[in-house]
Amino acid sequence: MIQNVLKISLLVCVCVYGVQAHAQAPFLLIENVTLIDGTGAAPVEGASVLIEGNRFAAVSKGPLSVPAGTPRVDGTGKFLIPGIIDSHVHVPGGRTGPGNRTLVSQPEVGIPVMEGLLYAGVTAVYDSGNNAPYITMMRADERAGRIRSPRIYTTVSLIAPPEGHGCCAGGTVVHDYADGVEKLDAIFAMKPDLLKFTRERRGMGPMGRNMPLIPIDLMTQLVAYAHDHGIRTTVHVSEVELAREAMQAGADAFAHTIYLDAANADFAKEAAAAGVIFSSTMTRIEADTAFLDEPLFVATVPEATRRAIKVSERFGGSAYTGWLSSLRPAIMQNIKFLYDSGVTIAMGTDRTMGAMAHQEMEILVEAGIPPIDAIRMGTLNAAAYIGVEAELGSIEPGKLADMVLLTADPTVDIHNTTLIDAVYKGGKRVDRSSLDVPANQH
Numbered sequence: 214m215i216q217n218v219l220k221i222s223l224l225v226c227v228c229v230y231g232v233q234a235h236a237q238a239p240f241l242l243i244e245n246v247t248l249i250d251g252t253g254a255a256p257v258e259g260a261s262v263l264i265e266g267n268r269f270a271a272v273s274k275g276p277l278s279v280p281a282g283t284p285r286v287d288g289t290g291k292f293l294i295p296g297i298i299d300s301h302v303h304v305p306g307g308r309t310g311p312g313n314r315t316l317v318s319q320p321e322v323g324i325p326v327m328e329g330l331l332y333a334g335v336t337a338v339y340d341s342g343n344n345a346p347y348i349t350m351m352r353a354d355e356r357a358g359r360i361r362s363p364r365i366y367t368t369v370s371l372i373a374p375p376e377g378h379g380c381c382a383g384g385t386v387v388h389d390y391a392d393g394v395e396k397l398d399a400i401f402a403m404k405p406d407l408l409k410f411t412r413e414r415r416g417m418g419p420m421g422r423n424m425p426l427i428p429i430d431l432m433t434q435l436v437a438y439a440h441d442h443g444i445r446t447t448v449h450v451s452e453v454e455l456a457r458e459a460m461q462a463g464a465d466a467f468a469h470t471i472y473l474d475a476a477n478a479d480f481a482k483e484a485a486a487a488g489v490i491f492s493s494t495m496t497r498i499e500a501d502t503a504f505l506d507e508p509l510f511v512a513t514v515p516e517a518t519r520r521a522i523k524v525s526e527r528f529g530g531s532a533y534t535g536w537l538s539s540l541r542p543a544i545m546q547n548i549k550f551l552y553d554s555g556v557t558i559a560m561g562t563d564r565t566m567g568a569m570a571h572q573e574m575e576i577l578v579e580a581g582i583p584p585i586d587a588i589r590m591g592t593l594n595a596a597a598y599i600g601v602e603a604e605l606g607s608i609e610p611g612k613l614a615d616m617v618l619l620t621a622d623p624t625v626d627i628h629n630t631t632l633i634d635a636v637y638k639g640g641k642r643v644d645r646s647s648l649d650v651p652a653n654q655h
């Protein structure tokens with residue numbers, strides 16, 4: 214405790230020194246707030262959080278003394294969580310048509326979606342497969358501040374075998390090691406944040422055909438090649454045995470939870486020991502679309518889009534969804550079993566809607582995971598999935614100041630993450646009233 218106090222006062226001193234050195238360094242103090250820092254630690258009432266520039270400078274369990282004139286936000290009765298991170302999205306505007314096989318570049322399609330994510334408190338996303346020139350342009354535009362968007366991380370292009378899952382919607386097909394190295398070099402030149410492979414033989418559907426897989430020896434070599442270049446890997450997988458093989462090939466993460474069979478104890482133990490992280494993607498199994506009429510969906514997703522989703526093949530309208538949702542109880546059990554076994558789970562939707570990230574956390578809680586850990590999955594664990602946990606994902610000194618101020622306690626009811634008072638990205642308050650979302654169209 215004493216050590217904590219010393220650490221905090223030292224940080225404040227550094228800040229004060231910072232003021233003298235750089236007269237413009239902006240400060241912001243959020244005081245008397247209930248802090249839920251994203252690490253899974255118990256909420257702290259009456260906390261103070263000091264931001265200097267775009268980073269958290271100090272966090273205190275009580276009041277903080279700060280430079281005179283520091284702007285203050287009264288957090289009384291409010292709850293502060295880190296900015297929400299979705300570890301599995303596909304930014305719209307890069308692909309279109311049947312099977313997403315036509316590659317396009319339509320930022321006018323993607324930007325309103327990104328503004329909707331920001332409105333809903335999602336401050337970072339990992340794009341799990343897209344049209345490489347489009348997604349890298351969007352990432353560059355976000356980093357340069359040219360668009361209002363969550364921080365964008367991306368695989369650039371995913372790696373698939375000929376005719377395999379994801380091959381033909383902007384994916385990169387690899388034939389053998391020499392071919393793979395040449396193509397990975399081209400992708401590395403575009404700086405992937407986390408490289409995705411696919412390992413799927415069922416086609417993820419009731420009529421699932423036998424899809425080819427990348428030979429495991431080739432995947433092992435290419436994962437090692439990525440690691441040699443400092444690039445972590447994630448794998449689309451839906452079955453235990455294929456996940457186990459990918460894990461033994463050195464994969465760092467999985468783009469989905471296990472959908473098609475039961476995660477057994479041996480597998481869970483191996484996954485926990487390997488430290489692999491699963492992206493949850495539970496909203497994929499939602500056939501009941503009543504949640505699309507909840508306030509945050511209405512505020513951020515245009516009515517025509519919500520209507521289209523209700524009858525689309527991915528939700529209520531097809532054999533595909535009916536089949537997937539019939540697996541719902543088993544999938545819920547799997548995720549809880551992995552969680553109980555000490556496997557790290559990151560919140561991810563595979564849906565690319567801000568409100569859906571909240572829905573995903575609700576499903577995690579429905580599966581039996583405590584709200585405080587569902588929040589960790591939607592913040593620190595999702596940052597770890599992407600590999601940016603040193604910079605993002607929790608409210609701790611030194612990290613980028615992405616955070617969401619809520620008007621009700623999300624540890625009592627996870628649905629309260631949707632009751633948003635303010636969103637901050639890089640220490641700056643997002644002007645939610647100016648974002649291109651239905652809530653602002655009068």
Ligand SMILES: [Zn+2]
Nearest residue numbers: 301303341563
């Ligand atoms: Zn996906």
